[in-house]
Structures are given as C-alpha cells and as structure tokens.
Amino acid sequence: MLSIEEALKAILDHATPLTPVTMPLDEAAGLVLAEDVIAHGNVPPFANSAMDGFAVQAADIQQASEATPVRLHILEDVPAGSVATQPVRPGTAIRIMTGAPLPDGADTVVHVEVTRTEGNDVLILLALKNAVNVRRAGEDMKDGATVLTAGTVLRPGEVGVCAAAGHATVTVYPRARVAVLTTGSELVDTAQVPGPGQIRDANAHSLRAQVAAMGAEPVVFARVPDTRKAVRSALEQALVQTDVVLTNGGVSVGDYDFVKDVLQEMGAKLVFWRVKQKPGKPMAFWTMGSKRIVGLPGNPVSSMVCAEEYVRPLVRRMMGHALLYRPVRTTILDERYAKGADAGRAHFVRVRLQERDGALHAALTGSQGSGILTSMALATGIAVLPEETPVVEAGQTVHVQLTDLPEDH
Ligand code: AMP
Numbered sequence: 001m002l003s004i005e006e007a008l009k010a011i012l013d014h015a016t017p018l019t020p021v022t023m024p025l026d027e028a029a030g031l032v033l034a035e036d037v038i039a040h041g042n043v044p045p046f047a048n049s050a051m052d053g054f055a056v057q058a059a060d061i062q063q064a065s066e067a068t069p070v071r072l073h074i075l076e077d078v079p080a081g082s083v084a085t086q087p088v089r090p091g092t093a094i095r096i097m098t099g100a101p102l103p104d105g106a107d108t109v110v111h112v113e114v115t116r117t118e119g120n121d122v123l124i125l126l127a128l129k130n131a132v133n134v135r136r137a138g139e140d141m142k143d144g145a146t147v148l149t150a151g152t153v154l155r156p157g158e159v160g161v162c163a164a165a166g167h168a169t170v171t172v173y174p175r176a177r178v179a180v181l182t183t184g185s186e187l188v189d190t191a192q193v194p195g196p197g198q199i200r201d202a203n204a205h206s207l208r209a210q211v212a213a214m215g216a217e218p219v220v221f222a223r224v225p226d227t228r229k230a231v232r233s234a235l236e237q238a239l240v241q242t243d244v245v246l247t248n249g250g251v252s253v254g255d256y257d258f259v260k261d262v263l264q265e266m267g268a269k270l271v272f273w274r275v276k277q278k279p280g281k282p283m284a285f286w287t288m289g290s291k292r293i294v295g296l297p298g299n300p301v302s303s304m305v306c307a308e309e310y311v312r313p314l315v316r317r318m319m320g321h322a323l324l325y326r327p328v329r330t331t332i333l334d335e336r337y338a339k340g341a342d343a344g345r346a347h348f349v350r351v352r353l354q355e356r357d358g359a360l361h362a363a364l365t366g367s368q369g370s371g372i373l374t375s376m377a378l379a380t381g382i383a384v385l386p387e388e389t390p391v392v393e394a395g396q397t398v399h400v401q402l403t404d405l406p407e408d409h
C-alpha cells in the first residue's frame with residue numbers, strides 16, 4: 001500500500017499537460033497561457049489626455065494662479081475618437097476630452113476644474129508642470145514587448161492585457177474534460193425518495209461541483225448499476241470522450257466491486273490500488289494511453305477528499321498550472337484527535353479555521369466518519385495527520401490545507 005506522498009507522486013508523474021489549443025480570448029478566462037503574448041502595437045497607441053480639460057503648452061502657464069489667471073484662445077474641441085485639425089501654438093489651447101489624442105504642439109493638459117471659460121477664451125488658474133495629465137504612447141505596453149509569459153493564468157486582468165495587446169485568440173492549455181462515472185445499484189436520483197435499501201446519489205453532484213471548481217469541464221455520465229456489463233460500457237464511452245475518468249464506488253474488496261476487474265480486462269495499466277490514508281483507502285489509479293483513470297471510493301467524504309487531494313493537482317497540472325497545492329498553515333488543534341484502530345494511516349481531518357488571540361485554531365467540524373457529508377460541508381480546511389502520529393492532543397499543532405483558498409505552491 002502506498003503512502004499519501006507516494007500516491008500523489010505516482011499520479012503527478014502521469015500528469016502530462018494537454019496539447020495547447022488556440023481559442024477565442026473570451027473562452028480562455030481561467031486557463032493557462034501556453035505561449036508568450038506579444039503586444040501588437042503600442043498601448044496606448046498615441047499620446048492622449050488623461051483628463052477632460054485643455055491641451056496647452058506648459059511654458060504658457062508657468063505664472064498661472066487664481067489671482068493671476070493666464071488667458072488662452074480656444075482653437076477647437078477634440079473629443080475621444082477625433083484628431084485635432086491644427087497644432088496648439090503659444091497663447092492658444094484646444095479643448096480636449098479624456099482619451100483624445102494630444103494635439104501637435106501641446107505638451108500638457110490642464111484639467112477643467114482649474115479653468116474658467118470666457119467666450120472663446122479659457123482662463124488657466126493653476127501652473128502645471130510639463131507633461132501633466134498626458135498619457136504617453138506605449139506607456140502601458142511597447143510594441144513588440146512580451147506582456148505575458150507562457151504559464152500565466154488568464155485572470156480578468158490578463159484577459160484585458162490580451163485584448164488591449166490585440167489578441168482576439170490565445171493559445172492555452174485546454175480545459176480538461178473529466179468524466180464523472182458513478183456506480184452503485186443502491187443509488188437513486190436526488191429528486192427520488194429512496195426505497196428499501198436505496199440511497200440518494202450524492203457523489204455525482206459533489207464531484208461534478210469539484211471538477212467545475214478545478215476549472216475543468218465535468219462530463220457526467222448516467223449512473224451505472226454494479227454489473228460488469230454496465231460498468232464496462234460506461235467506461236468505454238467515458239474513455240473516448242474525456243481526458244480523465246473518475247469512477248466512483250466499486251473499487252473496494254466487495255463481491256460487486258467490478259471497476260478494477262473491468263479496467264484490467266480493458267487493458268488499463270494499474271499504477272496503484274489502496275493508499276495508507278483515511279478516508280479513501282481503496283483509491284486506485286490507472287493509465288490507458290493518454291487517458292488517466294482515478295478510482296474514487298464510494299463513501300461520499302472519501303470521494304470528495306480524494307478528489308481534492310489527488311484529482312485536483314492532477315487536473316491542474318494537465319491544464320498547465322504551476323501551482324498545485326493549497327496554502328498550508330500550522331494551526332492549533334482545539335480538541336484531541338486519536339486515530340485509534342486506524343493508526344498507521346495518514347488521516348485527512350475536516351476542520352474549521354478560526355483566528356483567536358493572534359493564533360490560528362482548527363476545530364473539528366463534527367463526526368469524521370467517511371459517510372458524514374455535513375462535516376465536510378462545514379470544513380474550511382483539511383488537517384493532515386501523518387502516518388506516524390497516532391494521536392494529537394488538544395492544543396498541539398497540526399498542518400492544515402486551506403481548501404477554500406487558491407493554490408499558492
Ligand atoms: P463503495 O465504494 O461502492 O463500496 O461504496 C461505499 C459506500 O458509499 C456505500 O455505503 C455506498 O452506498 C456509498 N456510496 C457509494 N456511492 C455513493 C454515491 N454516489 N452517493 C452516496 N453514497 C454513495
């Protein structure tokens with residue numbers, strides 16, 4: 001049986017980035033650039049006004065004040081999108097709006113708040129230094145400069161940079177397509193009232209949400225009963241349509257746990273089965289050509305914890321992300337936690353973090369059973385208790401992954 005570190009490494013060793021694709025900029029938000037982005041032209045393309053006011057020659061207004069206004073003759077108006085028809089000369093000004101090109105001859109813009117107009121003249125009430133309120137051509141981006149490098153995540157700011165730099169399409173690592181394939185003859189749809197021996201399928205929904213939160217595209221397949229035939233046909237479809245297949249349930253040692261057998265029949269290469277962890281011991285991982293298959297245990301919390309700990313880094317790396325791990329903080333555990341019979345496995349413990357008296361505290365969110373979804377819902381972090389730690393006393397420190405925050409390493 002692998003340790004949690006070995007299992008993660010085995011998975012990441014098979015996390016090959018997907019082949020980059022070129023797509024419309026607006027579809028690429030959240031994805032990772034696979035190529036540098038070069039500015040196509042200067043941004044802004046021309047010197048322009050940062051204010052509504054008057055384009056002037058600074059030399060004209062060096063003595064201007066409320067008490068000694070400088071009078072200039074207004075030649076014309078230049079709104080954004082237009083170009084002045086004549087240069088500013090000594091003793092003259094052009095009325096200019098924000099974003100309009102600075103007229104020839106002008107070097108400075110006096111904002112309207114420190115001016116007064118009298119007919120076709122403007123009185124300047126404040127001395128401004130040369131180049132005030134002027135945006136230089138290329139002050140944001142220089143033509144030909146690399147403005148974003150490969151590996152950068154396209155957050156809204158980066159999307160804006162691409163747009164301003166003239167990139168209607170970008171080359172990025174695509175969204176991974178991730179199959180969610182739920183098995184279990186006992187499962188019924190959420191809208192149904194479970195009959196005898198039945199329970200509602202929670203995992204199809206929690207997993208779909210987790211996959212979407214990874215930035216990947218969930219492809220949810222119809223749930224299958226625990227028969228070889230149904231499991232095989234669903235797997236065959238899922239492997240054609242997606243990059244990563246998440247099976248859910250049926251990887252344990254029960255008589256109806258067919259996922260392992262079927263994948264072996266299909267020729268998938270088993271990388272590992274079972275990890276020294278709680279929850280999630282029966283997790284498995286296979287490769288089949290370029291496809292990756294994660295066998296998630298059916299217990300609802302096991303499924304979610306394994307998706308967080310293993311699937312999320314796998315998918316992120318396939319999608320070109322450099323940062324794979326949530327922030328980790330050392331926190332004070334508020335209650336005793338004893339592994340009992342499960343000592344010898346690493347435990348992922350659901351906790352809620354709270355800042356108290358200048359220290360970060362972690363409180364258990366309730367029962368840690370692998371079927372207790374409510375304690376998963378309450379958690380803001382996962383405390384990782386290593387294999388060799390059988391018990392943590394109240395007040396001792398534990399390392400907690402902050403699962404609500406974006407990856408930072
Ligand atoms: P399995 O891994 O298939 O042996 O399932 C382990 C436990 O998780 C059993 O109690 C199942 O009923 C339960 N379980 C499996 N799949 C789901 C699911 N999709 N939603 C809720 N519970 C599930």
Ligand code: MG
Nearest residue numbers: 184249250298
């Ligand atoms: Mg099952």
